[in-house]
Amino acid sequence: MNNLNRRLQTTLQQRFGETLDLPPDLPGAGDLLRIAEHRSHRRWATTPLPPELTRLLAACALSAPTKSYLQQVDIIDVRDAGQRAALAALTPTMPWLADAPALLVFCGNGRRFKRLFDRKGLPFTNDHLDSFFNCVVDASMVMMNFINAASAAGLVCCSISMLRNEAERLARILQLPQRVVPVAGLCIGYPSFEASALAPLQPRLPLRATFHVDRMGAADDDTAIDDFDARHVEARAASPGGAPNPRTWSAERTHQYATPQREDWGRFVRSQGFNLK
Numbered sequence: 697m698n699n700l701n702r703r704l705q706t707t708l709q710q711r712f713g714e715t716l717d718l719p720p721d722l723p724g725a726g727d728l729l730r731i732a733e734h735r736s737h738r739r740w741a742t743t744p745l746p747p748e749l750t751r752l753l754a755a756c757a758l759s760a761p762t763k764s765y766l767q768q769v770d771i772i773d774v775r776d777a778g779q780r781a782a783l784a785a786l787t788p789t790m791p792w793l794a795d796a797p798a799l800l801v802f803c804g805n806g807r808r809f810k811r812l813f814d815r816k817g818l819p820f821t822n823d824h825l826d827s828f829f830n831c832v833v834d835a836s837m838v839m840m841n842f843i844n845a846a847s848a849a850g851l852v853c854c855s856i857s858m859l860r861n862e863a864e865r866l867a868r869i870l871q872l873p874q875r876v877v878p879v880a881g882l883c884i885g886y887p888s889f890e891a892s893a894l895a896p897l898q899p900r901l902p903l904r905a906t907f908h909v910d911r912m913g914a915a916d917d918d919t920a921i922d923d924f925d926a927r928h929v930e931a932r933a934a935s936p937g938g939a940p941n942p943r944t945w946s947a948e949r950t951h952q953y954a955t956p957q958r959e960d961w962g963r964f965v966r967s968q969g970f971n972l973k
């Protein structure tokens with residue numbers, strides 16, 4: 697096995713806790729390794745990001761597939777210092793947003809599609825939940841494509857959904873028109889190579905819980921969660937600067953979501969003009 701394939705196998709072993717079989721003549725192992733090594737980064741080098749590079753990466757990202765060729769995504773590159781400060785004020789516990797060399801907001805845009813009908817004086821016959829869902833799916837795909845494009849260009853990213861905690865304020869700051877919703881922010885920069893800044897590889901649930909052949913079968917495999925909890929604690933304990941007594945994934949996640957969050961999101965989406973029936 698060549699070096700690249702070995703690194704890919706080791707990375708996926710750390711991620712999923714199992715040794716995957718790799719064909720000896722695997723094509724694209726370098727690209728696969730870059731995808732498998734994904735990490736969200738929250739510390740940045742001070743190197744600025746040229747705006748034309750952000751625009752180039754956005755063009756690559758917006759080349760993603762798009763549901764029914766509807767192109768229901770807009771990206772806002774927040775460059776103005778006042779605008780950046782206003783967004784940073786929405787995420788005071790996440791200084792990595794304020795510090796990031798660049799910040800984008802990915803939006804689902806259901807407006808243009810409806811306007812095609814309005815301009816022709818036609819009734820908008822598909823005004824229901826699916827219209828909202830489709831533009832959010834498209835925006836998610838474009839954001840993931842941006843993360844991959846940025847990674848190919850030597851950049852690192854962190855998605856930020858916390859911006860949506862105060863959706864109305866966010867919509868006002870970005871002057872989002874009706875039928876446009878923010879899906880997530882994305883901080884971008886060059887990685888800081890200080891040892892303490894390196895983001896650890898975060899394990900994922902075992903493939904037996906998330907990858908299925910032909911049908912899903914047993915819905916609640918608690919042993920998969922228990923195995924993952926153990927691997928998560930091990931990874932946390934081994935990561936540099938990690939907590940001395942790491943909690944399980946189950947404990948962390950249920951603690952994070954023990955209090956209600958974004959309860960007004962549905963109301964906000966409706967107030968933006970989406971019909972969720």
Ligand SMILES: Cc1cc2nc3c(=O)[nH]c(=O)nc-3n(C[C@H](O)[C@H](O)[C@H](O)COP(=O)(O)O)c2cc1C
Pocket residue numbers: 734735736737790854855856857858859880895896897898
């Ligand atoms: C839609 C979305 C929203 C996210 N929002 C935030 C956020 O508000 N703040 C943050 O620090 N990380 C955020 N993240 C990053 C996740 O916390 C991260 O992906 C997860 O912990 C797994 O770590 P990894 O990406 O390094 O593998 C978000 C990720 C996604 C996909």
